[in-house]
Amino acid sequence: MNEENGKNNKPFEYETNNLIRSNFNEKESVQDLENIAPKPSNQLTNGLLGWYSVSSSESIKEGKLNHFTIYNEPLVLYRDREGIVRCVKDVCPHRGASFLGGEVINGQLVCPYHGARFSSQGSCTNLDRITCQHIIDSNYDSYAKSIKLFQYPCVEKEGYIYIYYTGTPLANIEDFQIKSSINSLLPDSYGFPSLEYEYEEVYVDFKADWARIIENHLDILHVFWMHGDTIPDKNVNRETITSFNQKIKRDNRQIESIYSYKTNGQEEFIRIKFVPPGRIFIYKGSPESTRYIQVLDHIPLGNNKARVIVRHYRKFLKNKLFTNLVLFSHLQRRTFYKIFTEDYLVLKTQTFNDQMGYIQKDNVKLLGEDKMVQYYWDWLQNALNKEKPWDIHPTNSLTNTVHEDRGMQYPPENPNMAIKNNRQIIIKLLTRLLFPISFILLLI
Incomplete structure (x- = not known):
């Protein structure tokens, strides 16, 4: 070492x-x-912002939401349709409701307020499109492309769920600059x-x-x-x-x-x-x-x-x-x-x-x-x-x-x-x- x-x-x-x-x-x-x-x-390199173990793998069940907070910020964990754990800010970008009382349907995060659905696209780690089928709007396609969930990098290793916490979630997970290695944990x-x-x-x-x-x-x-x-x-x-x-x-x-x-x-x-x-x-x-x-x-x-x-x-x-x-x-x-x-x-x-x-x-x-x-x-x-x-x-x-x-x-x-x-x-x-x-x- x-x-x-x-x-x-x-x-x-x-x-x-x-x-x-x-x-x-x-x-x-x-x-x-x-x-x-x-x-x-x-001196210790890592500070208070960085990788946290926030859950065990067993606690994140398919089709279920896992709500928690960190430094007062509300977050939610769930598994998408590929079984990958996602960590998103617990705020729906449509009208600002929480996902408390919401659902996960076919790996899509569903808001309980209007049924807005958020899905990941293939292997991409972004959750970048609302598929709210109940809203009829001629501008919906443009709207759906521009609205996004905010999230944190999330990794599953050895039965633990880790998130890289900075206090500022991003719409594009690839925009994060990871400053510390998860291997140190x-x-x-x-x-x-x-x-x-x-x-x-x-x-x-x-x-x-x-x-x-x-x-x-x-x-x-x-x-x-x-x-x-x-x-x-x-x-x-x-x-x-x-x-x-x-x-x-x-x-x-x-x-x-x-x-x-x-x-x-x-x-x-x-x-x-x-x-x-x-x-x-x-x-x-x-x-x-x-x-x-x-x-x-x-x-x-x-x-x-x-x-x-x-x-x-x-x-x-x-x-x-x-x-x-x-x-x-x-x-x-x-x-x-x-x-x-x-x-x-x-x-x-x-x-x-x-x-x-x-x-x-x-x-x-x-x-x-x-x-x-x-x-x-x-x-x-x-x-x-x-x-x-x-x-x-x-x-x-x-x-x-x-x-x-x-x-x-x-x-x-x-x-x-x-x-x-x-x-x-x-x-x-x-x-x-x-x-x-x-x-x-x-x-x-």
């Missing part, structure tokens, strides 16, 4: 010993550590071939600041205290709180933090990679030997609204018949939902405190173990100042809340899916118990 970045992009490394204890020596605050570790010559670029793994996946929605959620997921050490009773790992709980060595590396596409035990021959405990703008990789152990990898994609839906796609890859329990029998996926989803519910109150209160101006340098004290968090905030502040993504589609107190009201579909904000999953566990367990009992009764 370092070789491909070039001679001048040698990763900067920062190394310290970190205790996961409340009595950590305050002399090793981030401000003191800045004096120990020189500023690196290389792909799992295969970071030490594991994803197709060799099985995975479970959930979506989680938060009414909290997007940036705070990323910070929470970079802070892997809080899991000992907050999630020790939930995570099915006997080595991660309040009783096993221990100390680690930490090494932080940075190059032009990632920030990486490696935690290794001070005992056990310096064995690696966990590794975290932040790849901007919103992807995090978490390896249980070193990338070469890990059997378990978590990928989290963070989507800034809007003000105080964010979605996370959580995918847990594994090299064990790959037999689908067995995993279905033991309800492995259902039990995993239950664990995921519980973990994020445990985080939720902290995230909401942090968001409030930040917006009230309570989280300032003089009011919070970062420790040595928070160094990765500090690097993340440095990158974020620079990107916000440079790109200002929240200023592109601003909302105010008078803005209609139609997209906000329907946007929170998943736990922990909307508990319905968690309730449904728990109900399915109970029903399937009862079914598995009733079958042998019925068989025994028949024999009797």
Whole structure:
């Protein structure tokens, strides 16, 4: 990885010993550590505008619309007649209606207001003609040629849907100047071939600041205290709180933090990679030997609204018949939902405190173990100042809340899916118990 970045992009490394204890020596605050570790010559190349993973492939069903927002801008995903996923601005260019309540008919996007149809032309990626059969107008042919949907580049890879987000969709997809490579986000670029793994996946929605959620997921050490009773790992709980060595590396596409035990021959405990703008990789152990990898994609839906796609890859329990029998996926989803519910109150209160101006340098004290968090905030502040993504589609107190009201579909904000999953566990367990009992009764 370092070789491909070039001679001048040698990763900067920062190394310290970190205790996961409340009595950590305050002399090793981030401000003191800045004096120990020189500023690196290389910085993260990608900012806040660029490639985002916004959905899984499985979620984009043929003939269905998938609505979401990003930085407050309403967008819609669907598959055209060739099965290619399109991402368009959720505004009909005929009269400005949304496609909420609309349809996909034979791969054409149909507006619910007047039945205007938008189609892609062969292999062309443009959606450049309305075929509204209900409007009788002698000038219709000229009108249909000049009106177009606005869209973003959209790519489907390894079960993910990525869009190249700039804040300004274009009528002609070929007019986009792609300034960053999607390869910088792909799992295969970071030490594991994803197709060799099985995975479970959930979506989680938060009414909290997007940036705070990323910070929470970079802070892997809080899991000992907050999630020790939930995570099915006997080595991660309040009783096993221990100390680690930490090494932080940075190059032009990632920030990486490696935690290794001070005992056990310096064995690696966990590794975290932040790849901007919103992807995090978490390896249980070193990338070469890990059997378990978590990928989290963070989507800034809007003000105080964010979605996370959580995918847990594994090299064990790959037999689908067995995993279905033991309800492995259902039990995993239950664990995921519980973990994020445990985080939720902290995230909401942090968001409030930040917006009230309570989280300032003089009011919070970062420790040595928070160094990765500090690097993340440095990158974020620079990107916000440079790109200002929240200023592109601003909302105010008078803005209609139609997209906000329907946007929170998943736990922990909307508990319905968690309730449904728990109900399915109970029903399937009862079914598995009733079958042998019925068989025994028949024999009797």
